[in-house]
Amino acid sequence: MQNRVISRKDLASFVDDLIKTKSAGEVIGIKAQGNKFNFGPLASAAELRLDYDISLLPPKKYFFPQTETVLKYEVGKTPKVEAVAAEKPLCIIGVHPFDIRGLLLFDAVYGGKEPDPNYFLKRNKAIIIGVDCLSPNPKSFAASMGTNITEEGFDLMLTDLGGDYFVTVGTNKGHNLINKAKTREAGAPDLEKRDKVRKEAEKKYQVSLKMKKEEIPALLDATWESKLFKDRSETCFSCGSCVMVCPTCVCFDVQDEMALSLKGGERYRRWDGCMLTEFASVASGENFREHKEQRFRHRMYRKGKYLVERYKYLGCVGCGRCASACLAEIASPAETYNLLKEAK
Amino acid sequence: MVMQLTAKQSIHLPRTAELIRVEKLSDREKVFEFKFDDGKELGQKPGQFVEVSIFGVGEAPISVTSSPTHKGSFELAVRATGGVTNKLHTLDKGAKVGIRGPYGNGFPLDTLKGKDILFVAGGIGLFPLRSLINYVMDKRSDFGEVNTLFGCRSPQERLFIGQLAEWDKSKDMCFLETVDRVPDDEWKGNVGVITTLFPKISFDPKKTYAIVVGPPIMYRFVIAECLKKGLADDHIIMSLERRMKCGVGKCGHCQINGLYCCQEGPVFTYAQVKSLKEAV
Numbered sequence: 001m002q003n004r005v006i007s008r009k010d011l012a013s014f015v016d017d018l019i020k021t022k023s024a025g026e027v028i029g030i031k032a033q034g035n036k037f038n039f040g041p042l043a044s045a046a047e048l049r050l051d052y053d054i055s056l057l058p059p060k061k062y063f064f065p066q067t068e069t070v071l072k073y074e075v076g077k078t079p080k081v082e083a084v085a086a087e088k089p090l091c092i093i094g095v096h097p098f099d100i101r102g103l104l105l106f107d108a109v110y111g112g113k114e115p116d117p118n119y120f121l122k123r124n125k126a127i128i129i130g131v132d133c134l135s136p137n138p139k140s141f142a143a144s145m146g147t148n149i150t151e152e153g154f155d156l157m158l159t160d161l162g163g164d165y166f167v168t169v170g171t172n173k174g175h176n177l178i179n180k181a182k183t184r185e186a187g188a189p190d191l192e193k194r195d196k197v198r199k200e201a202e203k204k205y206q207v208s209l210k211m212k213k214e215e216i217p218a219l220l221d222a223t224w225e226s227k228l229f230k231d232r233s234e235t236c237f238s239c240g241s242c243v244m245v246c247p248t249c250v251c252f253d254v255q256d257e258m259a260l261s262l263k264g265g266e267r268y269r270r271w272d273g274c275m276l277t278e279f280a281s282v283a284s285g286e287n288f289r290e291h292k293e294q295r296f297r298h299r300m301y302r303k304g305k306y307l308v309e310r311y312k313y314l315g316c317v318g319c320g321r322c323a324s325a326c327l328a329e330i331a332s333p334a335e336t337y338n339l340l341k342e343a344k
Numbered sequence: 345m346v347m348q349l350t351a352k353q354s355i356h357l358p359r360t361a362e363l364i365r366v367e368k369l370s371d372r373e374k375v376f377e378f379k380f381d382d383g384k385e386l387g388q389k390p391g392q393f394v395e396v397s398i399f400g401v402g403e404a405p406i407s408v409t410s411s412p413t414h415k416g417s418f419e420l421a422v423r424a425t426g427g428v429t430n431k432l433h434t435l436d437k438g439a440k441v442g443i444r445g446p447y448g449n450g451f452p453l454d455t456l457k458g459k460d461i462l463f464v465a466g467g468i469g470l471f472p473l474r475s476l477i478n479y480v481m482d483k484r485s486d487f488g489e490v491n492t493l494f495g496c497r498s499p500q501e502r503l504f505i506g507q508l509a510e511w512d513k514s515k516d517m518c519f520l521e522t523v524d525r526v527p528d529d530e531w532k533g534n535v536g537v538i539t540t541l542f543p544k545i546s547f548d549p550k551k552t553y554a555i556v557v558g559p560p561i562m563y564r565f566v567i568a569e570c571l572k573k574g575l576a577d578d579h580i581i582m583s584l585e586r587r588m589k590c591g592v593g594k595c596g597h598c599q600i601n602g603l604y605c606c607q608e609g610p611v612f613t614y615a616q617v618k619s620l621k622e623a624v
Contacts (some may be wrong), residue, residue, distance in 0.1 A: 109593075113593075114594075116349075116594060117350060256401055262400075265400050280587070283425045302599070
C-alpha cells in the first residue's frame, strides 16, 4: 500500500472531518489531562496531543472496559437470561506502537478456541491510527522490548517529521480513510526521514534492559529462588496500580448485582489483577499466592515468561506505566530483570 | 482478527437447568441433581467441572460428581462455603440455576483403559473422584484391578455413605476407608490418616495408575507413599482446585504458574505438577 505524507494543517482538517462526519465511528484521541495524558472523545483536532509520552490508561479500555455488563437476567421461577455485548465503532487516534503490541496480545488471549464477543464486537469495528512515540516517558523501556516500532496492528501510523507527518498505511481500511485527506505520495527521502526520526527517538529511552528480551524467560527459569523477589516486594502495598494501568493485563473478576426491584439484575466483569491479595484464593480459604512476594514474583514471571510461552507475545511492552503508577517504586519489570541478571 | 461474533456466543452465557433432587450428605455437604431445560446431556468427561450460576448471587466452579454413564441428568456435590454454594444449599427441587460447561480436561480415560487403578480420596476430594469411580464401575471390564482408599476427618464427615457400603461389599474393587479421629465409640473402622491404609493394599506399580484427589496437605503425604510403592511420576494423577471464574482461559484466576487450571487442568500428572512451583 502506498504510504503518504500529510501536512499538520491537512491532518487537522482530516481529523476534524472524521469528528464531524463520524464516517469512521466516534473519534477518540489522545488529549491532555492536567499535566498528564489520556484517551477520550475528541471534540476537535486542536485537542489532539500526538507529542505525548504515555496515556494514564492504555486504549484497551475501549475493548475491555473497566466494568462491562455481560448478562442481564430476570429472576423467579423461570429465570430469563440474555447475553449483552455493547458495540460501538470507534476511531482511535494516537495509539503508540507499544500499546498496539498490547492489543495484539489481547487479541490472542480473547481469541483462541472460545473467542469473547464482548471484546471482539468492539475490537473488530475499531480503526486504529497510531503515532510513533518520539518523546518517551522516563520510565519507558519500549526500545529494549522491541515495541517502540510496530509493523502490524494499525490501520494508519503517523510519524512526526517536523513539519509534516509520514503516514504508514497498514490496511485497506486505512488506505480508504487517508484517501479522503489531502496528502501526497511518500517518496524514498520521506521514508528515509521517517526511519531517521524513529532511530533518534530510540536513543531517548532512559531505561534499558541489560539483556536481550529473548533471554528473559531463561533468566527467570534460573532465578525462581532469588531472594530479590522478597526484598523488592517488601514495600509493596498490594494496591494493584501496576496491573490496572497495564496494557497487557487481561484478567477480570465476575460479579452479580441485583436491581433495586429485586426482579432481576446484571452480571458484569471488571478489571482484576494478580497483585491484589485475594486474586488466587479459593472458597475454602486457601490462597495460592498468599504472600506479596509470591504475587510480585508471579507478575514478573507472567510478564516475562508465561505469556510469551503461551501466546508468543511477551507480557510486557515496556510502556513504563506501572513504574510511573507504583508508589513503592518497585513495579518496573525492566528493573527487576536487570537486578536478577546482576545478582546471577 | 476473529470472525464475526454475536452476543449470543458470549463466553458468560449459561444454559438453564432444573434442580430435580437434593440429598443431604453431611452437615455441610449436599448432592444436587440437575436436568437441562433444553433436554440435552451435559456431555462431560469424568473429572470435568461446570460453572454454576445462581442469578443475583454469582457463579462458582463445581466439579461434576456423576459419571457420564449416567444419562439424562447430572449431579454436583457441594460444600456450603461461599456465596453461591450457601445459596445453592437453600434451594429446593424445582429451582432453576444456570450451568456453563463442561470445562477442563478431565481424567485421562484413554491412558487408564486396561490399567489397574488406585483411587485415593480425601474428604470432599471424593466429589470429583466419584465421577471416575462410578465410570470405572459401570465399565468394569475395561479396567484391571481397582483399589479405593477414602479418608475423612471424622465418621460424621463421611460422604455418600450408601455408596461407600456398596463399594465395601463389591467384589469388583478393594475398598478401604479411615477417619483421622473418633469422637465416639460407634466407629469400628480404621482410625488414622489416609497413608496408614497404604500398607494394607498391594498393587503392581508398573500396571497401576493412582488417581489422588484431596486437600493440599494430603497430596504431600499420599504422593510420597505412592512413590515409595514404586509408582512413576506420570502414573500419579491429581485434580487441583482453583477459582476458575470464566472456565475458558481468559479471566486469569486459575493460573498455576504458566498453566491455566481450567484449560490444561484441573487434572494433572505428578510429573507435571512437580515442575509447577505453585501447584500444591
